[in-house]
Amino acid sequence: MYVTLSILIISPLFVIIDLIPLYRKKEWAGFFLFGIMLVFSIVLAVIMDLRVDVPSPAEPIKRIITFIVGPVDQ
Amino acid sequence: MGKEVVNQKQAITIMATFIIGSSTILGSGVKAKQDAWLAIIIAMGIFSLVIPIYGRICSIYPGKNIYQVMELLLGKVAGKIISLLFVWYAFFLGALVIRDISEFARTVSLPETPECIFAFFAVLLMILTVRGGVELLARFLGIFFPIYILMILTVTFVSIPFFELKNLKPFLYDGIKPVLGASLEVFSFPFAETVLFVCILEHLRKNGSPYKTYYVSMLIGGAILLIISVRSILVLGFPMWQMQNFASYAATRLIRIGDFFQRIEASVAIVFIISGYTKATICLFSACKGIASIFNIKEYKHIAAPIGILMTQLSIIVYDNGAELAEWAATIYPYFAFPFQVIIPLIIWIIAEIKIRMQKASPSQSVEEKSVS
Numbered sequence: 001m002y003v004t005l006s007i008l009i010i011s012p013l014f015v016i017i018d019l020i021p022l023y024r025k026k027e028w029a030g031f032f033l034f035g036i037m038l039v040f041s042i043v044l045a046v047i048m049d050l051r052v053d054v055p056s057p058a059e060p061i062k063r064i065i066t067f068i069v070g071p072v073d074q
Numbered sequence: 075m076g077k078e079v080v081n082q083k084q085a086i087t088i089m090a091t092f093i094i095g096s097s098t099i100l101g102s103g104v105k106a107k108q109d110a111w112l113a114i115i116i117a118m119g120i121f122s123l124v125i126p127i128y129g130r131i132c133s134i135y136p137g138k139n140i141y142q143v144m145e146l147l148l149g150k151v152a153g154k155i156i157s158l159l160f161v162w163y164a165f166f167l168g169a170l171v172i173r174d175i176s177e178f179a180r181t182v183s184l185p186e187t188p189e190c191i192f193a194f195f196a197v198l199l200m201i202l203t204v205r206g207g208v209e210l211l212a213r214f215l216g217i218f219f220p221i222y223i224l225m226i227l228t229v230t231f232v233s234i235p236f237f238e239l240k241n242l243k244p245f246l247y248d249g250i251k252p253v254l255g256a257s258l259e260v261f262s263f264p265f266a267e268t269v270l271f272v273c274i275l276e277h278l279r280k281n282g283s284p285y286k287t288y289y290v291s292m293l294i295g296g297a298i299l300l301i302i303s304v305r306s307i308l309v310l311g312f313p314m315w316q317m318q319n320f321a322s323y324a325a326t327r328l329i330r331i332g333d334f335f336q337r338i339e340a341s342v343a344i345v346f347i348i349s350g351y352t353k354a355t356i357c358l359f360s361a362c363k364g365i366a367s368i369f370n371i372k373e374y375k376h377i378a379a380p381i382g383i384l385m386t387q388l389s390i391i392v393y394d395n396g397a398e399l400a401e402w403a404a405t406i407y408p409y410f411a412f413p414f415q416v417i418i419p420l421i422i423w424i425i426a427e428i429k430i431r432m433q434k435a436s437p438s439q440s441v442e443e444k445s446v447s
Contacts, residue, residue: 003194003387003390006190006191007194007383010194010379010383011383017205018379027372027376029369029370030366030372030376033365033369033377034377034379034380037377037381038379038383040384044384048387054391056391056393056394057388057392058392058402058406065406065409065410072409
Protein backbone atom coordinates (compact mmCIF):
# COMPACT_ATOMS: atom_id res chain seq x y z
CA MET A 1 0.00 0.00 0.00
CA TYR A 2 2.77 2.40 0.94
CA VAL A 3 4.75 2.16 -2.32
CA THR A 4 1.73 2.91 -4.50
CA LEU A 5 0.62 5.64 -2.13
CA SER A 6 4.02 7.38 -2.21
CA ILE A 7 4.15 7.26 -6.01
CA LEU A 8 0.62 8.62 -6.25
CA ILE A 9 1.58 11.46 -3.91
CA ILE A 10 4.82 12.33 -5.71
CA SER A 11 3.98 11.85 -9.39
CA PRO A 12 1.16 14.43 -9.93
CA LEU A 13 3.64 17.25 -9.28
CA PHE A 14 5.94 16.01 -12.04
CA VAL A 15 3.08 15.29 -14.39
CA ILE A 16 2.18 18.96 -14.08
CA ILE A 17 5.67 20.42 -14.36
CA ASP A 18 7.21 17.91 -16.81
CA LEU A 19 4.72 15.82 -18.74
CA ILE A 20 2.33 18.60 -19.77
CA PRO A 21 5.13 20.90 -21.08
CA LEU A 22 6.52 17.94 -23.02
CA TYR A 23 3.10 17.46 -24.60
CA ARG A 24 2.78 21.17 -25.42
CA LYS A 25 6.23 21.29 -27.01
CA LYS A 26 5.35 18.15 -28.99
CA GLU A 27 8.48 16.30 -27.91
CA TRP A 28 6.98 12.89 -28.39
CA ALA A 29 10.04 10.82 -27.50
CA GLY A 30 10.26 12.38 -24.06
CA PHE A 31 6.50 12.33 -23.61
CA PHE A 32 6.10 8.63 -24.36
CA LEU A 33 9.22 7.66 -22.43
CA PHE A 34 7.94 9.52 -19.37
CA GLY A 35 4.48 7.97 -19.72
CA ILE A 36 5.74 4.42 -20.23
CA MET A 37 8.16 4.62 -17.31
CA LEU A 38 5.50 6.11 -15.01
CA VAL A 39 2.92 3.45 -15.92
CA PHE A 40 5.56 0.75 -15.48
CA SER A 41 6.51 2.08 -12.05
CA ILE A 42 2.88 2.21 -10.91
CA VAL A 43 2.28 -1.36 -12.11
CA LEU A 44 5.46 -2.46 -10.35
CA ALA A 45 4.34 -0.64 -7.20
CA VAL A 46 0.98 -2.43 -7.20
CA ILE A 47 2.77 -5.76 -7.69
CA MET A 48 5.13 -4.96 -4.81
CA ASP A 49 2.22 -4.00 -2.56
CA LEU A 50 0.42 -7.26 -3.36
CA ARG A 51 3.46 -8.94 -1.75
CA VAL A 52 4.47 -10.74 -4.91
CA ASP A 53 8.13 -11.71 -4.66
CA VAL A 54 9.73 -9.48 -7.31
CA PRO A 55 13.08 -11.03 -8.35
CA SER A 56 16.05 -8.87 -7.41
CA PRO A 57 18.70 -8.14 -10.07
CA ALA A 58 21.39 -8.63 -7.42
CA GLU A 59 20.94 -12.42 -7.56
CA PRO A 60 21.67 -12.96 -11.30
CA ILE A 61 24.61 -10.54 -11.08
CA LYS A 62 26.01 -12.62 -8.24
CA ARG A 63 25.56 -15.79 -10.28
CA ILE A 64 27.29 -14.31 -13.33
CA ILE A 65 30.22 -13.08 -11.25
CA THR A 66 30.69 -16.37 -9.42
CA PHE A 67 30.52 -18.07 -12.82
CA ILE A 68 33.32 -15.87 -14.18
CA VAL A 69 35.71 -15.42 -11.25
CA GLY A 70 34.86 -18.50 -9.24
CA PRO A 71 33.53 -18.60 -5.69
CA VAL A 72 33.84 -15.24 -3.93
CA ASP A 73 34.53 -15.52 -0.23
CA GLN A 74 34.59 -12.95 2.54
CA MET B 75 21.99 22.74 -21.26
CA GLY B 76 25.08 24.79 -21.96
CA LYS B 77 24.07 27.42 -19.44
CA GLU B 78 24.89 25.38 -16.37
CA VAL B 79 28.42 26.18 -15.33
CA VAL B 80 30.29 25.24 -12.18
CA ASN B 81 33.74 26.52 -11.32
CA GLN B 82 36.67 24.46 -10.14
CA LYS B 83 36.06 24.91 -6.41
CA GLN B 84 32.41 23.91 -6.69
CA ALA B 85 33.31 20.85 -8.75
CA ILE B 86 35.84 19.86 -6.09
CA THR B 87 33.29 20.21 -3.28
CA ILE B 88 30.78 18.06 -5.19
CA MET B 89 33.32 15.37 -5.97
CA ALA B 90 34.81 15.27 -2.48
CA THR B 91 31.32 14.94 -0.99
CA PHE B 92 30.59 12.17 -3.49
CA ILE B 93 33.73 10.27 -2.41
CA ILE B 94 32.88 10.66 1.29
CA GLY B 95 29.36 9.47 0.39
CA SER B 96 28.04 6.37 2.05
CA SER B 97 31.51 5.28 3.20
CA THR B 98 31.10 7.57 6.21
CA ILE B 99 28.84 5.08 7.92
CA LEU B 100 29.58 1.78 6.17
CA GLY B 101 33.31 2.10 6.88
CA SER B 102 36.01 1.46 4.31
CA GLY B 103 38.66 -1.23 4.21
CA VAL B 104 36.97 -3.51 6.74
CA LYS B 105 38.74 -6.59 5.32
CA ALA B 106 42.13 -5.19 6.29
CA LYS B 107 41.16 -5.17 9.98
CA GLN B 108 43.39 -2.79 11.94
CA ASP B 109 45.43 -1.88 8.84
CA ALA B 110 42.49 -0.18 7.14
CA TRP B 111 44.37 3.12 7.04
CA LEU B 112 47.09 1.49 4.93
CA ALA B 113 44.45 0.02 2.61
CA ILE B 114 42.91 3.47 2.08
CA ILE B 115 46.31 5.01 1.28
CA ILE B 116 47.12 2.22 -1.21
CA ALA B 117 43.67 2.66 -2.78
CA MET B 118 44.37 6.37 -3.26
CA GLY B 119 47.63 5.40 -4.96
CA ILE B 120 45.84 3.01 -7.34
CA PHE B 121 43.15 5.58 -8.04
CA SER B 122 45.71 8.25 -8.94
CA LEU B 123 46.84 5.92 -11.74
CA VAL B 124 43.30 5.76 -13.16
CA ILE B 125 42.61 9.52 -12.93
CA PRO B 126 44.56 10.37 -16.14
CA ILE B 127 42.14 8.16 -18.11
CA TYR B 128 39.05 9.89 -16.67
CA GLY B 129 40.58 13.35 -17.05
CA ARG B 130 41.57 12.67 -20.66
CA ILE B 131 38.05 11.44 -21.50
CA CYS B 132 36.63 14.65 -20.00
CA SER B 133 38.95 16.97 -21.88
CA ILE B 134 39.29 15.11 -25.19
CA TYR B 135 36.04 16.47 -26.66
CA PRO B 136 35.20 19.61 -24.68
CA GLY B 137 31.49 20.34 -24.31
CA LYS B 138 30.43 16.76 -24.95
CA ASN B 139 29.50 14.26 -22.28
CA ILE B 140 30.62 10.65 -22.23
CA TYR B 141 27.47 9.34 -23.92
CA GLN B 142 27.89 11.64 -26.90
CA VAL B 143 31.57 10.72 -27.05
CA MET B 144 30.64 7.02 -27.06
CA GLU B 145 28.27 7.52 -29.98
CA LEU B 146 30.86 9.57 -31.83
CA LEU B 147 33.59 6.97 -31.37
CA LEU B 148 31.79 3.64 -31.55
CA GLY B 149 29.03 4.46 -34.00
CA LYS B 150 25.34 4.67 -33.32
CA VAL B 151 24.42 1.10 -32.36
CA ALA B 152 27.48 0.05 -30.39
CA GLY B 153 27.64 3.46 -28.73
CA LYS B 154 24.05 3.15 -27.59
CA ILE B 155 24.60 -0.35 -26.21
CA ILE B 156 27.66 0.76 -24.20
CA SER B 157 25.72 3.86 -23.06
CA LEU B 158 22.93 1.61 -21.85
CA LEU B 159 25.41 -0.46 -19.82
CA PHE B 160 26.82 2.70 -18.30
CA VAL B 161 23.30 3.98 -17.52
CA TRP B 162 22.59 0.66 -15.83
CA TYR B 163 25.64 1.15 -13.61
CA ALA B 164 24.59 4.68 -12.63
CA PHE B 165 21.02 3.53 -12.04
CA PHE B 166 22.04 0.55 -9.92
CA LEU B 167 24.56 2.54 -7.90
CA GLY B 168 21.91 5.19 -7.22
CA ALA B 169 19.54 2.49 -6.02
CA LEU B 170 22.20 1.09 -3.68
CA VAL B 171 22.88 4.54 -2.20
CA ILE B 172 19.16 5.22 -1.70
CA ARG B 173 18.90 1.84 0.03
CA ASP B 174 21.84 2.80 2.28
CA ILE B 175 20.11 6.04 3.25
CA SER B 176 16.74 4.45 3.98
CA GLU B 177 18.30 1.48 5.79
CA PHE B 178 20.32 3.84 7.98
CA ALA B 179 17.29 5.99 8.80
CA ARG B 180 15.21 2.93 9.60
CA THR B 181 17.86 1.34 11.80
CA VAL B 182 18.87 4.33 13.87
CA SER B 183 15.88 6.58 14.13
CA LEU B 184 12.61 5.56 12.49
CA PRO B 185 12.07 1.84 13.15
CA GLU B 186 8.28 1.94 12.77
CA THR B 187 8.09 3.93 9.53
CA PRO B 188 7.85 1.88 6.32
CA GLU B 189 11.20 2.10 4.56
CA CYS B 190 9.75 3.21 1.23
CA ILE B 191 8.24 6.40 2.66
CA PHE B 192 11.64 7.76 3.67
CA ALA B 193 13.22 6.64 0.40
CA PHE B 194 10.50 8.24 -1.73
CA PHE B 195 10.70 11.58 -0.01
CA ALA B 196 14.48 11.58 -0.23
CA VAL B 197 14.10 10.90 -3.94
CA LEU B 198 11.62 13.75 -4.32
CA LEU B 199 14.39 16.11 -3.20
CA MET B 200 16.89 14.48 -5.57
CA ILE B 201 14.55 14.80 -8.56
CA LEU B 202 13.96 18.47 -7.78
CA THR B 203 17.74 18.97 -7.55
CA VAL B 204 18.27 17.31 -10.94
CA ARG B 205 15.60 19.58 -12.41
CA GLY B 206 17.41 22.56 -10.90
CA GLY B 207 20.73 21.61 -12.44
CA VAL B 208 24.29 21.00 -11.29
CA GLU B 209 24.64 24.61 -10.21
CA LEU B 210 21.96 24.12 -7.59
CA LEU B 211 23.84 21.22 -6.04
CA ALA B 212 27.07 23.23 -6.17
CA ARG B 213 25.52 26.18 -4.34
CA PHE B 214 23.93 23.88 -1.76
CA LEU B 215 27.32 22.33 -1.04
CA GLY B 216 28.94 25.75 -0.99
CA ILE B 217 27.03 26.30 2.25
CA PHE B 218 27.13 22.80 3.72
CA PHE B 219 30.60 21.59 2.74
CA PRO B 220 32.49 23.75 5.29
CA ILE B 221 29.87 22.99 7.93
CA TYR B 222 30.15 19.25 7.71
CA ILE B 223 33.94 19.24 7.38
CA LEU B 224 34.02 21.28 10.59
CA MET B 225 31.61 18.79 12.19
CA ILE B 226 33.81 15.81 11.31
CA LEU B 227 36.93 17.53 12.65
CA THR B 228 35.19 18.62 15.86
CA VAL B 229 33.89 15.11 16.52
CA THR B 230 37.38 13.73 15.91
CA PHE B 231 38.97 16.12 18.40
CA VAL B 232 36.28 15.46 20.97
CA SER B 233 36.76 11.70 20.71
CA ILE B 234 40.52 11.88 21.38
CA PRO B 235 40.09 10.92 25.08
CA PHE B 236 38.44 7.68 23.96
CA PHE B 237 41.30 6.61 21.67
CA GLU B 238 43.24 3.48 22.53
CA LEU B 239 46.41 3.25 20.52
CA LYS B 240 46.75 -0.47 21.13
CA ASN B 241 43.77 -0.98 18.81
CA LEU B 242 46.02 -0.21 15.82
CA LYS B 243 48.43 -3.02 16.72
CA PRO B 244 49.56 -5.56 15.57
CA PHE B 245 50.67 -3.99 12.32
CA LEU B 246 50.41 -6.32 9.26
CA TYR B 247 49.61 -9.34 11.44
CA ASP B 248 48.18 -11.37 8.53
CA GLY B 249 50.71 -10.15 5.98
CA ILE B 250 50.19 -7.72 3.13
CA LYS B 251 47.67 -9.81 1.15
CA PRO B 252 44.41 -8.93 2.95
CA VAL B 253 45.48 -5.28 2.94
CA LEU B 254 45.85 -5.34 -0.85
CA GLY B 255 42.46 -7.04 -1.22
CA ALA B 256 40.86 -4.41 0.99
CA SER B 257 42.57 -1.63 -0.93
CA LEU B 258 41.03 -2.90 -4.18
CA GLU B 259 37.69 -2.88 -2.43
CA VAL B 260 38.21 0.71 -1.23
CA PHE B 261 39.32 1.64 -4.75
CA SER B 262 36.08 0.33 -6.23
CA PHE B 263 33.73 1.49 -3.50
CA PRO B 264 34.18 5.19 -3.02
CA PHE B 265 37.04 6.27 -5.27
CA ALA B 266 36.48 4.85 -8.74
CA GLU B 267 32.75 5.52 -8.56
CA THR B 268 33.75 9.05 -9.57
CA VAL B 269 33.73 7.66 -13.11
CA LEU B 270 30.17 9.03 -13.14
CA PHE B 271 31.66 12.52 -13.09
CA VAL B 272 32.83 12.19 -16.69
CA CYS B 273 29.32 13.29 -17.66
CA ILE B 274 29.07 16.03 -15.01
CA LEU B 275 32.40 17.73 -15.71
CA GLU B 276 31.20 18.94 -19.10
CA HIS B 277 29.68 21.75 -17.03
CA LEU B 278 33.10 22.73 -15.69
CA ARG B 279 34.09 26.29 -16.51
CA LYS B 280 36.54 26.61 -19.42
CA ASN B 281 39.56 27.52 -17.30
CA GLY B 282 39.02 24.59 -14.92
CA SER B 283 41.01 21.40 -15.33
CA PRO B 284 39.36 17.98 -14.82
CA TYR B 285 42.69 16.46 -13.74
CA LYS B 286 43.09 19.00 -10.94
CA THR B 287 39.47 18.49 -9.87
CA TYR B 288 39.98 14.75 -9.65
CA TYR B 289 43.29 14.90 -7.79
CA VAL B 290 42.31 17.56 -5.24
CA SER B 291 38.98 15.95 -4.45
CA MET B 292 40.68 12.56 -4.14
CA LEU B 293 43.03 14.07 -1.55
CA ILE B 294 40.23 15.79 0.41
CA GLY B 295 37.85 12.82 0.25
CA GLY B 296 40.61 10.32 1.02
CA ALA B 297 41.81 12.35 4.00
CA ILE B 298 38.28 12.50 5.44
CA LEU B 299 37.77 8.76 4.90
CA LEU B 300 41.11 8.12 6.59
CA ILE B 301 40.15 10.29 9.56
CA ILE B 302 36.77 8.59 9.95
CA SER B 303 38.15 5.04 9.64
CA VAL B 304 41.08 5.59 11.99
CA ARG B 305 38.78 7.28 14.51
CA SER B 306 36.37 4.36 14.46
CA ILE B 307 39.15 1.77 14.81
CA LEU B 308 40.81 3.67 17.64
CA VAL B 309 37.57 4.02 19.57
CA LEU B 310 35.95 0.64 18.92
CA GLY B 311 38.87 -1.70 18.33
CA PHE B 312 38.95 -4.18 15.48
CA PRO B 313 36.37 -6.92 16.20
CA MET B 314 33.77 -4.41 17.34
CA TRP B 315 34.44 -2.29 14.26
CA GLN B 316 33.78 -5.18 11.93
CA MET B 317 30.66 -6.27 13.78
CA GLN B 318 28.87 -2.94 13.62
CA ASN B 319 26.70 -2.23 10.62
CA PHE B 320 27.24 1.51 10.97
CA ALA B 321 30.65 1.67 12.61
CA SER B 322 31.33 5.38 12.77
CA TYR B 323 27.86 5.99 14.16
CA ALA B 324 28.52 3.46 16.91
CA ALA B 325 31.92 4.98 17.64
CA THR B 326 30.53 8.49 17.98
CA ARG B 327 27.82 7.19 20.27
CA LEU B 328 30.36 6.41 22.98
CA ILE B 329 31.51 10.02 23.24
CA ARG B 330 30.48 11.51 26.53
CA ILE B 331 32.21 14.46 28.09
CA GLY B 332 30.84 15.52 31.43
CA ASP B 333 27.13 14.93 31.65
CA PHE B 334 26.09 17.54 29.14
CA PHE B 335 28.16 16.84 26.00
CA GLN B 336 26.79 13.58 24.69
CA ARG B 337 24.63 12.05 21.96
CA ILE B 338 26.55 13.79 19.22
CA GLU B 339 26.05 10.81 16.91
CA ALA B 340 23.48 12.97 15.16
CA SER B 341 26.43 14.77 13.56
CA VAL B 342 27.39 11.54 11.76
CA ALA B 343 23.81 11.20 10.59
CA ILE B 344 23.81 14.77 9.25
CA VAL B 345 27.08 14.23 7.38
CA PHE B 346 25.78 10.99 5.94
CA ILE B 347 22.46 12.43 4.84
CA ILE B 348 24.21 15.34 3.06
CA SER B 349 26.83 13.20 1.36
CA GLY B 350 24.50 10.30 0.56
CA TYR B 351 22.03 12.72 -0.98
CA THR B 352 24.82 14.22 -3.11
CA LYS B 353 25.96 10.80 -4.25
CA ALA B 354 22.51 9.59 -5.21
CA THR B 355 21.81 12.89 -6.99
CA ILE B 356 24.94 12.53 -9.10
CA CYS B 357 23.89 8.98 -10.00
CA LEU B 358 20.45 10.25 -11.00
CA PHE B 359 22.06 13.02 -13.08
CA SER B 360 24.21 10.54 -14.88
CA ALA B 361 21.36 8.10 -15.55
CA CYS B 362 19.08 10.90 -16.84
CA LYS B 363 21.73 12.26 -19.18
CA GLY B 364 22.41 8.78 -20.52
CA ILE B 365 18.75 8.01 -21.17
CA ALA B 366 18.21 11.42 -22.77
CA SER B 367 21.19 10.81 -25.04
CA ILE B 368 20.05 7.28 -25.98
CA PHE B 369 16.51 8.36 -26.89
CA ASN B 370 17.52 11.73 -28.40
CA ILE B 371 15.63 13.85 -25.87
CA LYS B 372 16.65 17.50 -25.77
CA GLU B 373 16.17 18.22 -22.07
CA TYR B 374 17.40 15.53 -19.71
CA LYS B 375 15.65 17.28 -16.81
CA HIS B 376 12.15 16.41 -17.93
CA ILE B 377 12.60 12.66 -17.53
CA ALA B 378 14.21 12.82 -14.08
CA ALA B 379 11.00 12.02 -12.20
CA PRO B 380 10.14 8.53 -13.55
CA ILE B 381 13.80 7.47 -13.47
CA GLY B 382 14.08 8.55 -9.83
CA ILE B 383 10.88 6.70 -8.91
CA LEU B 384 12.06 3.52 -10.66
CA MET B 385 15.42 3.85 -8.90
CA THR B 386 13.67 3.93 -5.53
CA GLN B 387 11.63 0.86 -6.40
CA LEU B 388 14.80 -0.96 -7.39
CA SER B 389 16.33 0.08 -4.07
CA ILE B 390 13.43 -1.60 -2.27
CA ILE B 391 13.49 -4.89 -4.18
CA VAL B 392 17.23 -5.25 -4.54
CA TYR B 393 17.88 -6.73 -1.09
CA ASP B 394 15.70 -8.53 1.41
CA ASN B 395 17.48 -7.17 4.49
CA GLY B 396 20.42 -5.15 5.75
CA ALA B 397 22.74 -8.12 6.22
CA GLU B 398 22.41 -9.02 2.54
CA LEU B 399 23.28 -5.41 1.68
CA ALA B 400 26.49 -5.53 3.70
CA GLU B 401 27.51 -8.91 2.27
CA TRP B 402 26.82 -7.91 -1.34
CA ALA B 403 28.67 -4.62 -1.00
CA ALA B 404 31.71 -6.37 0.47
CA THR B 405 32.00 -9.39 -1.82
CA ILE B 406 30.23 -8.97 -5.17
CA TYR B 407 30.29 -5.22 -5.70
CA PRO B 408 34.03 -4.79 -6.54
CA TYR B 409 33.74 -7.40 -9.32
CA PHE B 410 30.46 -5.95 -10.57
CA ALA B 411 31.85 -2.41 -10.75
CA PHE B 412 35.25 -3.16 -12.28
CA PRO B 413 34.16 -3.27 -15.96
CA PHE B 414 32.34 0.05 -15.66
CA GLN B 415 35.06 1.78 -13.65
CA VAL B 416 38.15 0.65 -15.51
CA ILE B 417 37.52 -1.42 -18.64
CA ILE B 418 34.93 0.74 -20.46
CA PRO B 419 36.80 4.05 -19.80
CA LEU B 420 40.05 2.39 -20.89
CA ILE B 421 38.48 1.20 -24.18
CA ILE B 422 36.95 4.63 -24.85
CA TRP B 423 40.25 6.34 -24.12
CA ILE B 424 42.25 4.05 -26.44
CA ILE B 425 39.75 4.38 -29.30
CA ALA B 426 39.65 8.17 -28.87
CA GLU B 427 43.44 8.45 -28.99
CA ILE B 428 43.61 6.29 -32.12
CA LYS B 429 40.91 8.35 -33.78
CA ILE B 430 42.66 11.63 -33.00
CA ARG B 431 45.95 10.34 -34.38
CA MET B 432 44.19 9.25 -37.57
CA GLN B 433 42.49 12.64 -37.92
CA LYS B 434 45.82 14.39 -37.54
CA ALA B 435 47.29 12.15 -40.24
CA SER B 436 44.58 13.05 -42.78
CA PRO B 437 44.72 16.77 -43.72
CA SER B 438 41.12 17.01 -44.98
CA GLN B 439 39.67 17.24 -41.47
CA SER B 440 41.82 20.08 -40.24
CA VAL B 441 38.82 22.05 -38.93
CA GLU B 442 37.84 19.28 -36.52
CA GLU B 443 41.43 18.85 -35.50
CA LYS B 444 41.59 22.49 -34.44
CA SER B 445 38.53 22.15 -32.25
CA VAL B 446 39.93 18.99 -30.68
CA SER B 447 43.34 20.36 -29.83
